Every structure is written in C-alpha cells, then in structure tokens.
Amino acid sequence: MRPLILTLLLCFALPAWAELDYRLEPRQIAEDTWLLEGSTDNFAQANGGNIVNIGFIVTGAGVVVIDTGPSRRYGEALRQAIARVTDKPVERVLLTHHHPDHVLGNQAFTDVPIQALAGTTELLRQQGNAMADNMYRLVGDWMRGTEVVLPGETVEPGVLEVGGHRLRLLGLGGHTGADLAILDETTGVLFAGDLVFYQRALTTPNSPGLDVWLDDLKTLEQLPWTLIVPGHGPVARNDAPFAQMRDYLGWLDSVMRQGAQKGADMNELMQVPIPERFAGVSLTRYELIRSVSHLYPRYAAERLRRVDR
Amino acid sequence: MDMRSLLLLALLGLSGHLPAEGKDPLQSAMWDFYHRRLLEGAPVVFDQRVRLEVPPFAEDARQVPIHIDASALDGEVVKIIAWAELNPIPHIFTFHPGPRLRPLLAIRIRVEQATPIRAAVLTRDGVWHVASARVDAAGGGCTAPSVVRAQEGWEDHLGQVLGGRFPRGEFDRLRLEVSHPMDNGLVGGIPEFYLDQAELRAADGSVLGRLELFPAVSENPSLTFEVRGDEPTRLWLRDNSGNEFEADF
Numbered sequence: 001m002r003p004l005i006l007t008l009l010l011c012f013a014l015p016a017w018a019e020l021d022y023r024l025e026p027r028q029i030a031e032d033t034w035l036l037e038g039s040t041d042n043f044a045q046a047n048g049g050n051i052v053n054i055g056f057i058v059t060g061a062g063v064v065v066i067d068t069g070p071s072r073r074y075g076e077a078l079r080q081a082i083a084r085v086t087d088k089p090v091e092r093v094l095l096t097h098h099h100p101d102h103v104l105g106n107q108a109f110t111d112v113p114i115q116a117l118a119g120t121t122e123l124l125r126q127q128g129n130a131m132a133d134n135m136y137r138l139v140g141d142w143m144r145g146t147e148v149v150l151p152g153e154t155v156e157p158g159v160l161e162v163g164g165h166r167l168r169l170l171g172l173g174g175h176t177g178a179d180l181a182i183l184d185e186t187t188g189v190l191f192a193g194d195l196v197f198y199q200r201a202l203t204t205p206n207s208p209g210l211d212v213w214l215d216d217l218k219t220l221e222q223l224p225w226t227l228i229v230p231g232h233g234p235v236a237r238n239d240a241p242f243a244q245m246r247d248y249l250g251w252l253d254s255v256m257r258q259g260a261q262k263g264a265d266m267n268e269l270m271q272v273p274i275p276e277r278f279a280g281v282s283l284t285r286y287e288l289i290r291s292v293s294h295l296y297p298r299y300a301a302e303r304l305r306r307v308d309r
Numbered sequence: 310m311d312m313r314s315l316l317l318l319a320l321l322g323l324s325g326h327l328p329a330e331g332k333d334p335l336q337s338a339m340w341d342f343y344h345r346r347l348l349e350g351a352p353v354v355f356d357q358r359v360r361l362e363v364p365p366f367a368e369d370a371r372q373v374p375i376h377i378d379a380s381a382l383d384g385e386v387v388k389i390i391a392w393a394e395l396n397p398i399p400h401i402f403t404f405h406p407g408p409r410l411r412p413l414l415a416i417r418i419r420v421e422q423a424t425p426i427r428a429a430v431l432t433r434d435g436v437w438h439v440a441s442a443r444v445d446a447a448g449g450g451c452t453a454p455s456v457v458r459a460q461e462g463w464e465d466h467l468g469q470v471l472g473g474r475f476p477r478g479e480f481d482r483l484r485l486e487v488s489h490p491m492d493n494g495l496v497g498g499i500p501e502f503y504l505d506q507a508e509l510r511a512a513d514g515s516v517l518g519r520l521e522l523f524p525a526v527s528e529n530p531s532l533t534f535e536v537r538g539d540e541p542t543r544l545w546l547r548d549n550s551g552n553e554f555e556a557d558f
Contacts, residue, residue: 134447135446135494188464205368262475262477263474263477263482263484263533265363265374265376265415265533267363268362271362289366290368293364293369293372301471304472304484305471306470306471306472307470307471307472307485307544308468308470308555308556309555309556
C-alpha cells in the first residue's frame with residue numbers, strides 16, 4: 001500500500017516542483033544597469049508573484065540591488081542571475097518600499113547590508129507577516145520558506161557614491177508613505193519604485209493621498225532622467241509613464257470626489273465605467289475595487305458632518 | 310427543501326409571474342441550514358430583481374461593503390434579512406422598511422473567510438426573494454483586533470454620528486457613520502458590545518423603518534438608507550448595553 005501512495009504522491013507532486021522556476025533573464029537597459037522585468041498581471045500561481053521590476057547596478061565597488069522580489073525563491077534566483085552577469089559581489093540592497101513583491105526576497109541577501117528608509121522598515125515590521133500570509137494564499141508553493149527579513153540599515157535621502165556611480169536617493173511617500181526613488185546620475189536611469197506604474201493600474205493600500213502622490217510625480221519628472229524604470233510595467237525613455245500616472249490619478253480622484261458629493265456607496269463606485277483611454281492599462285477594474293476600499297472612506301467622510309444630538 | 314415549499318414553488322412556477330428558480334445558484338452547503346434557521350423554511354425564489362452588490366473580493370475583510378436594493382419589489386416588501394453564510398456570526402441585519410423608506414440598504418460587514426452573502430426579501434405573499442453573491446477573502450475580519458479600541462479615548466466618541474443627506478429626485482439618500490466598536494465577542498476577551506437596534510423616525514416620531522443589527526456589522530457602522538421626500542429625519546440607535554443615541558438629518 002505504502003509504495004503505491006508514494007508513487008501517486010510523486011506523480012502529482014513532481015511536475016509541480018519542476019515548474020517553480022522563475023527563469024530570470026537580466027536585460028541590460030543602460031551602462032552597468034540591468035533589469036528583471038516582471039509581468040503586469042496580478043499575483044497568481046502561474047507567475048509565482050513575479051509581477052515586479054527588479055534592477056541592479058554593477059558598480060566598481062560591487063552590485064547595488066534595487067528590491068529583492070516576491071519570495072525567498074525569487075531572491076535566490078535573482079542572486080544567481082546577478083552572478084551570471086558579473087563576478088562582482090553584491091555590495092548592498094536598496095529597498096524602494098515595504099510591499100511584499102519588492103522585499104520578500106530579502107532572505108537571499110542577509111549577508112549584505114539591506115537598506116531602506118526608516119518608514120519602510122517600520123511599515124514592514126507592522127505589516128510584513130500579514131502581507132506574506134496573503135502572498136502564500138495568492139501564489140502558493142512559490143512562497144515556501146519565505147519569511148520577512150527587516151532591513152538592517154536606514155538610508156537618508158541625499159547622494160550616495162558607490163563605485164563610480166552617483167546615486168541620488170529621494171525620500172517620497174505618495175504610494176506607501178515611505179517611498180525611495182533612486183536616480184543614477186551617472187547613467188540617467190531613474191528607478192521610480194512604485195511611485196510609477198506604467199501600463200499597469202497603480203495600487204493604493206498605504207497611500208496617504210492621491211495629492212501627495214501627484215506632488216511626488218512632479219518631483220520625479222523634474223529630475224535629469226533619461227530612462228524611467230517603473231515599479232511595474234515597461235521602461236520608457238519619454239514622459240509617457242508620468243503622463244499616464246497623472247491622468248490615472250486624476251481620474252481616480254474625480255471618481256471618488258464626485259461619488260462623495262452624490263452620496264455614492266462603495267459598491268456603486270467599484271462599478272463605474274473605466275475610461276476607454278485606460279484600455280491598455282492592465283488590472284484597472286481590480287485595482288479600482290481596491291482603491292475604493294482604501295481611499296473612499298476618507299472622501300466620503302469629508303462630505304459628512306456631526307449630526308448626533 | 311421540504312415537500313410543501315416544493316409544491317408551492319411548482320404552483321408559483323405554473324402561475325408564471327415570478328422568476329422562480331428553486332436551486333441555490335451558489336450551491337452552498339449551508340443554504341438549507343440558513344433557509345430553515347433564518348427564513349423558517351418558508352417558500353423561496355432566487356430572484357434577480359433583488360440586487361445584491363458586493364465586491365468580488367474583500368480588500369479589507371473587516372470592512373466589506375454590501376449594497377442591497379429591492380426597489381423592483383417596492384410596495385410589497387415586509388422585511389429584508391442579510392447574512393454571510395460562512396461567518397462565525399452569519400446574521401448581518403433584519404430590516405423592516407416602512408412605506409416611506411426605499412427597500413434599500415448599504416452597510417459594511419466583517420467576513421472571516423470567503424463566503425456566500427445572501428439578501429432575502431420577504432414580500433406580503435409570504436415568499437422570500439433571495440439574491441446571492443460570493444465574496445473572496447483572505448479572511449480574519451471577525452477575529453482581527455479592534456481598530457476602534459486601539460485609539461485612545463474612543464469611549465468619548467461612542468455614539469457620535471457623522472451624517473449627510475443627498476437629494477436624489479423622489480428620494481433623499483441618508484448616509485451615516487456611527488462611532489461604535491461593534492465588539493463581537495470573538496476578540497481577546499472583549500465581550501459583545503454592539504449596536505443592535507436602529508430606527509429612522511419622521512419629525513412626528515412615527516417610525517419610518519426599523520433595523521436589527523448583529524455584530525457581523527463592521528466597527529464604526531456605515532449605513533445608507535433612502536427616504537421619500539425631504540422631511541427632517543431622526544435616527545435612533547441602541548446598543549446591547551442599553552446606551553441610546555440620536556441624530557438628526
């Protein structure tokens with residue numbers, strides 16, 4: 001009986017194991033600069049949570065890794081992918097923000113400094129385990145062995161010189177309250193983190209407000225960038241991602257402002273038509289439902305007043 | 310389903326003026342149980358004229374918005390019961406809208422896991438018209454620590470009501486948010502403490518509609534009603550500790 005069970009287990013289990021390979025292929029996007037571009041889909045068993053853009057810069061002093069991906073398995077694959085590109089050791093990790101798709105690969109980098117804004121570390125401390133649990137639910141086995149590793153070091157906004165690259169670190173907050181954007185002044189590459197989504201609907205679970213986000217976009221756009229790496233979606237050499245972000249944030253804001261004026265309920269706003277011009281942006285309906293949950297209570301409360309006696 | 314309701318359904322089906330469908334569209338294992346427990350086994354039709362709107366997934370399992378509109382059955386509605394089938398506390402509310410209230414209610418609820426949600430509308434002829442929806446969820450909404458109680462001085466805000474009145478043609482929409490922890494007894498040794506009664510009253514004190522609430526309702530309950538005309542309306546609330554609150558719209 002037992003061999004039979006074992007055989008059956010192997011039959012079902014082996015193909016599943018064999019598929020858990022992220023097949024990361026770094027693509028060079030500028031001098032010394034590499035990108036691992038994720039899909040613009042949602043978290044799913046099929047993609048293992050690889051929906052995110054991860055970058056690294058091969059400096060004279062070692063490799064600066066920007067974000068670590070959605071799982072321990074991804075972090076390990078990222079490390080191997082870096083080793084295929086360069087012999088240089090990893091010098092440090094910079095985390096753009098605390099969301100799970102950007103930081104749950106940290107376990108593969110515990111031998112190097114993992115750095116983030118102070119606010120990012122605090123948010124990860126508060127929310128990391130719950131976010132990791134949800135990732136297990138959404139992408140399943142890919143997450144096996146993944147645990148939250150908090151950044152060991154705090155970075156301050158300012159200029160960071162590493163191995164011949166001059167990195168300008170900006171401490172912003174429109175997406176999560178603590179968002180690090182990194183402009184490599186040496187190459188002109190702007191790692192915008194999730195302050196910029198392109199062709200993929202933006203997410204708002206920790207956003208302090210869409211107005212804050214719009215201000216951050218203004219700050220980023222004025223920088224001397226030549227290439228934008230969004231947190232999600234394709235890279236761009238023009239300002240199309242900024243234009244789309246402003247348009248989309250403006251639309252989201254007007255949906256909720258007008259909804260609050262009319263006394264709309266959440267479910268009514270979750271069903272509003274998505275403008276045709278966002279047809280090329282993935283997951284708009286899904287993210288609208290989420291954003292209404294996150295943000296509408298604030299808009300609605302502004303239209304209510306104390307009426308108790 | 311018992312023989313009697315089957316027969317009744319068959320008769321209704323033959324008479325042809327009800328979009329009767331005898332089978333649970335969600336095929337939930339718990340349907341029969343709640344049909345007996347909350348609807349007392351009375352005749353039921355799954356009726357698309359009852360609109361039940363829920364998001365396909367709960368972004369926040371502690372605050373899941375549901376919107377029920379039985380206007381298509383206006384004039385016939387006796388009461389509306391809503392429940393979340395796989396919740397530890399399934400019953401959400403029982404609503405008795407009077408003739409001047411629209412049979413419409415929006416409210417936010419807690420879900421402990423992915424669950425079918427039902428809205429059952431009893432009409433004068435003794436038939437329950439049921440709408441069904443499913444909400445996916447990471448869960449934990451019923452057993453999550455209280456957000457209200459984590460705020461210092463929350464007791465000072467107990468029973469405060471934020472409200473707004475939004476004219477919408479024949480009806481005015483009333484939206485309100487009540488400060489109350491709505492403790493459901495499932496969290497860390499905190500006993501049940503929740504708003505269990507609400508009434509909307511006209512200026513002369515007459516009752517426009519009555520609402521029984523259960524602690525599947527979220528903390529700081531958020532409610533939407535629609536009332537005919539623009540007369541001043543008063544909301545009366547009571548919790549299970551006997552605290553009473555009133556607000557004017």
